[in-house]
Each structure stands twice: as C-alpha cells, then as structure tokens.
Amino acid sequence: MSGTFDRTLSTTDVMRRRASLLQRMHIDGVLLLLLLMLAAGSLFVLYSAGGKNVDLLIKQATSYGFGLGAMLVIAQLEPRFMARWVPAGYLAVVALLVAVEFVGYTAMGATRWISIPGVIRFQPSEFMKIIMPMTIAWYLSARALPPGIKHTMVSLGLILTPFVLILKQPDLGTSLLVLVSGAFVLFIAGLRWRWIMSAIAALVPIAVAMWYFVLHNYQKQRVHTFLDPESDPLGTGWNIIQSKAAIGSGGVFGKGWLLGTQSHLDFLPESHTDFIIAVLAEEFGLVGVCLLLLLYLLLIARGLVITVQAQTLFGKLLAGALTMTFFVYVFINIGMVSGLLPVVGVPLPFISFGGTSLVTLLSGFGVLMSIHTHRKWIAQV
Numbered sequence: 001m002s003g004t005f006d007r008t009l010s011t012t013d014v015m016r017r018r019a020s021l022l023q024r025m026h027i028d029g030v031l032l033l034l035l036l037m038l039a040a041g042s043l044f045v046l047y048s049a050g051g052k053n054v055d056l057l058i059k060q061a062t063s064y065g066f067g068l069g070a071m072l073v074i075a076q077l078e079p080r081f082m083a084r085w086v087p088a089g090y091l092a093v094v095a096l097l098v099a100v101e102f103v104g105y106t107a108m109g110a111t112r113w114i115s116i117p118g119v120i121r122f123q124p125s126e127f128m129k130i131i132m133p134m135t136i137a138w139y140l141s142a143r144a145l146p147p148g149i150k151h152t153m154v155s156l157g158l159i160l161t162p163f164v165l166i167l168k169q170p171d172l173g174t175s176l177l178v179l180v181s182g183a184f185v186l187f188i189a190g191l192r193w194r195w196i197m198s199a200i201a202a203l204v205p206i207a208v209a210m211w212y213f214v215l216h217n218y219q220k221q222r223v224h225t226f227l228d229p230e231s232d233p234l235g236t237g238w239n240i241i242q243s244k245a246a247i248g249s250g251g252v253f254g255k256g257w258l259l260g261t262q263s264h265l266d267f268l269p270e271s272h273t274d275f276i277i278a279v280l281a282e283e284f285g286l287v288g289v290c291l292l293l294l295l296y297l298l299l300i301a302r303g304l305v306i307t308v309q310a311q312t313l314f315g316k317l318l319a320g321a322l323t324m325t326f327f328v329y330v331f332i333n334i335g336m337v338s339g340l341l342p343v344v345g346v347p348l349p350f351i352s353f354g355g356t357s358l359v360t361l362l363s364g365f366g367v368l369m370s371i372h373t374h375r376k377w378i379a380q381v
Contacts, residue, residue, distance in 0.1 A: 003071055003362050005373065010110070015116075018225075021275040023373050026075045026076050026369060026370065026373040026374065027072065027075060027369060027373065028075075028183055028302070028368070028369045028372050028373060029304070030298075031117060031302055031365055031368065031369060032303050034295055034298055034302070035068075035299075035300050035362070035365060036349070037295060038295055038299075038350040038351065039064050039068075039350065040059065041292065041295075041351065042064075042350055042351045043057060043060060043061060043064075044257070044271055045273055045276060045279060045280050045351060046060055046100065046276070046285075046351075047260050047354075048260065048264075048279060048283060049263055049271045049272040049276050049279040050255060050271075050353065051263075051264065052258070056272065056353060059353075059355070060353055060358075063354070063355045063358045063359060064215055064362075066355075066359055067187070067248060067359040067361070067362030067363070068362060069254070070329050070362060070366060071362040071363060071365055071366035071369070073366070074363055074366030074367055074369075074370060075366045075367075075369035075370045075373065076370070077370055078370065078374050078377065079312060079314060079315050079318070079370055079371050079374060080312075082367070082370070083134075083137075083138050085113050085144050086134045086135055087130070087135070087136040087138070087251075089131050089134070089135075090131050090132075090134075090135045092130050093127050093131050093162070094161060094162055095167070096114060096124035096127075097125065097128070097162055097166065098165065099114060099124075100112065100113070100114060100124060100125075100165075100169065101165070101168070101251070105121060110169055110170060110171060111169055112169045112171055113267075122355075122356050123357075125162075125166045125169070125174045125175075125178070126174070126356040126357050126359075126360040127356075127360060128162045128166065128174075128178050129174070129177055129178060129181060129325065129360055129364070130360060130363055130364050132159065132162065132178050132181045132182045133181045133182060133184065133185050133321035133322055133325065133368075134318055135158055135182075135300060136155050136159065136182045136185035136186065136280045136292040136317075136321070137185050137317035137318040137321065138314060139151070139154065139155060139158065140155065140185065140186070140313075141312070141313040141314040142319060145190050145313075146189060146190030146191060146328050147186065147187050147190070149187055149190060151196065152191065153188065155182065155185075155186055158182070159178070159179060159182035159183065159325070160179075162178055163175050163178055163179045166178060167214065170213075170216055170219070172215075172219055172344050172345070173332070173344035173345040173346040174345075174346075176332075176344065177325060177328065177329060177332075178348065180324075180325055180328050181321055181322075181325040182321075184320065184321040184324045184325060185317050185318070185320075185321040186320060187282055188316070188317050188320040189317055190330070200326070201238070207221070207293045213376050221236050222236070222342045222343050222344070223342050224236070224238050224340035225240060225342070225343070226240075226339070226341065226343070227269045227343065229241055229339065231291055231315075238269070239268070239269055239270070239275065239340050239343065240278075240343070242262055242267045242268045242269075242278075243262075243268060243275050243278040243338070243339070244338070244339055246260065246262035246263070246267075246268055246278040246279065246280050246281060246282040247260060247277075247281040247282065247337075249262070249282055249336065250260075250281045250282040250283065250284065250285040250288075251286070252284050252285050252286045252287060253284075253285040253286075254281070254283045254284040254285030254287070254288055255282060255283055255285075257283055257284070258281060258283070259283060260279055260280065260282040260283045261282075262279070262282055263278075263279045263282070272352070272353045273275060273347055273353050273354065274333065274337070274345060274346065274347055274348070274352060275337055275350045276347075276348055276351055276352050276353070277289070277292070277333065277334060277337050277351070278337055280292065280351070284321065290297075292351070296330050298351075299326065300323055300326065300327050302320065303322065303323030303326065303368055304323055306319050306368050306371060306372040307319040307321075307323060309365040309372065309375065310371050310372075310375075311358070311375050315371040318367065318371065319367075319368055319371050319372075322364050322365075322367060322368060323368070326349065326361075329346065329349050329361075330348070330349055332344065332346045333346050333347065333348045333349070333352075334348070349361055
C-alpha cells in the first residue's frame with residue numbers, strides 16, 4: 001500500500017493532470033472564442049454590406065469553415081516540425097509568385113492570382129504573410145543573437161525577394177505586410193538600434209526612388225488623394241469622402257442593422273471588402289466600432305501572452321512577429337478607411353469578404369495555438 005501512495009508521478013501523468021481538455025487537443029480556448037465572435041460579427045455585417053446577398057454570405061461561411069479547419073490542423077503540428085519544413089515552404093511560395101508573372105490570372109488591372117479552371121483561384125502572396133516570419137524566425141533561431149551584419153543581410157535578402165515579386169503584380173498593400181512581418185522578426189531578435197535608425201533614415205531616399213521608378217500612376221494618385229481627397233471628389237477621392245460620410249453619420253449608436261444608406265444606395269464602393277468598417281460604423285455607430293476594436297485588442301494581447309510564454313526561440317520570434325503583423329493589418333485598414341493613411345487595398349481582418357486572406361489569417365492563429373499548446377509542462381511535485 002505504501003508503495004502505491006509514495007510513487008513519483010511520471011511526466012506524462014503531470015502533463016495530463018495539468019493540461020486542460022482544450023490544451024490536450026492543442027486548442028487555445030481564448031483565441032478560439034475571440035475568433036468565433038469575430039466570425040459571427042463578420043457574417044452579420046457582411047449580410048448588410050453585401051446588399052443582403054445570401055450567396056456572398058455562404059461563400060464567407062465556407063471560407064471560415066476551411067480556415068478554422070486549417071487552423072485546427074496546423075495547431076496539431078509541433079513548432080519544431082513546422083520549422084523543418086519552412087525552407088521548402090518558402091521556396092514553394094516564391095516559385096508560385098514567379099509563376100504568377102507568367103501564367104497568373106489578371107483582374108482589375110492586377111495579376112495576383114493563379115487560376116485552375118473549374119477548381120480554384122488563389123492568391124500566392126497571401127501565403128507569404130505566414131511563411132515570411134516563419135522563414136526569418138527559422139533562420140535566426142539557429143544563430144547567435146542579436147544578429148550580426150551577415151545574418152541581417154541574409155534575412156533582408158529573404159525578405160526583399162518576395163517583396164519585389166509581390167510589388168510587381170502590383171500589390172503594394174500585401175508587399176508592405178510581407179516586408180513588415182519579416183522586419184518584426186529582426187526587431188524581436190534584437191536588431192541593433194543604430195541599424196534600425198539607419199534604416200529609418202534610408203526610408204526617405206527609398207520612398208523618393210519608389211515614387212519615380214516603382215509606383216504605378218494609380219498608386220501615385222492614391223497618395224495625392226490621401227493628401228487632398230476633395231481635389232477629385234467625383235473620381236479618386238470618392239471612396240474616402242463617402243467612407244468618412246458613412247462613419248460620421250453613424251454617430252454613437254448607429255442607424256441600425258440594414259438601415260445604412262451609404263452602402264445600400266451604392267454610394268460606397270467595395271463596401272463588403274476594404275471599406276466594410278465604414279458600413280459597421282454607419283449601422284452600429286461608435287459603440288459597434290469600439291466593440292470590434294476591443295476584440296482585436298484582446299486578440300493582440302493574447303498573442304503577446306503566447307509570445308512571452310513561448311519556450312523556444314523559434315516560437316518566441318514567430319509568435320511575436322505574427323501578433324505584431326496582425327496589429328499592422330488592422331491599423332492599415334482602419335487608417336486608410338478613415339483617411340489617416342493612403343488606400344493600399346488591405347482588407348479588415350476577419351470581417352471583410354475574402355477567401356484566401358481569411359484562410360491565411362486563421363492559419364496564422366493556428367500557428368500561435370501550436371506554439372502555446374506544445375509547451376513542455378514542468379512538474380512541481
């Protein structure tokens with residue numbers, strides 16, 4: 001009898017007792033709850049923004065289904081398993097970006113998609129939003145930190161290759177997000193401040209060079225519109241002016257669901273994609289926008305908690321970069337819709353209509369779940 005009571009708990013026993021059911025399933029309950037709340041809100045707002053289009057709603061729900069499925073599958077994978085396959089994934093997505101140049105599908109003047117007739121049409125650049133921070137985290141986690149000049153230059157090469165390919169499509173918004181996601185890994189890895197300040201100082205000549213040699217005419221026009229939307233109120237300034245009108249007309253409590261005028265009377269183009277928060281603000285007012293921002297803030301806070309608690313360098317670098325990139329995602333969309341930033345075509349995460357972008361975002365949170373739930377529990381007996 002005494003031997004039974006005095007036995008030492010095995011590591012497996014401790015893990016089973018300490019880990020909850022969701023943790024054993026490699027699901028973070030807080031993240032899952034917040035994402036489901038955003039999913040419900042997305043379908044609610046999209047029904048109104050899409051002009052009560054049920055087909056649009058079904059497509060979004062289907063994308064959410066695929067995305068949540070991908071998230072749960074990725075959450076089962078150990079971070080070290082993902083790290084082994086990162087180089088192959090990076091090369092595969094770069095190859096797809098090169099393929100877009102030659103056999104890509106063109107829509108609205110941009111060649112960003114690969115289309116398999118009758119099967120699927122997808123945007124390879126969306127996958128790079130996850131692969132990029134994973135690649136830089138994989139590379140730097142095996143090196144001494146803070147990174148020296150050699151490893152910093154290699155990292156920049158890995159970042160700039162897909163950045164240039166995506167910029168040529170052209171897709172300025174996605175290319176900037178890819179650039180930022182890789183840069184965040186370098187920052188978290190302890191990049192020296194003098195190099196950071198040098199990079200910031202170099203932004204001015206780089207911006208001038210991009211203005212004259214890289215940006216297309218319509219992208220330059222977006223900058224002009226950002227500086228003075230009223231200069232062309234019936235042309236390029238129309239979206240921003242109508243967006244501000246929708247946001248302002250909602251007041252504190254909004255006009256009510258399905259009662260917005262800017263979107264239902266077709267004053268606001270792209271109301272179900274990039275400018276969907278203007279519809280939300282018009283129908284649900286300041287209160288609705290604040291509730292959405294609260295959900296975003298809780299998601300970011302949870303991501304930062306996962307970053308702090310990560311037990312491997314790869315996991316810490318990757319979780320931090322994914323969380324901060326998500327923040328930039330939200331900041332850019334809300335900034336451009338409210339007229340604080342130029343329009344760059346970045347959808348509102350989890351709310352805007354979109355297939356590939358939604359699946360990619362949910363896959364990123366699957367990576368966060370994997371990092372958090374595959375931690376090794378330390379026995380304290």
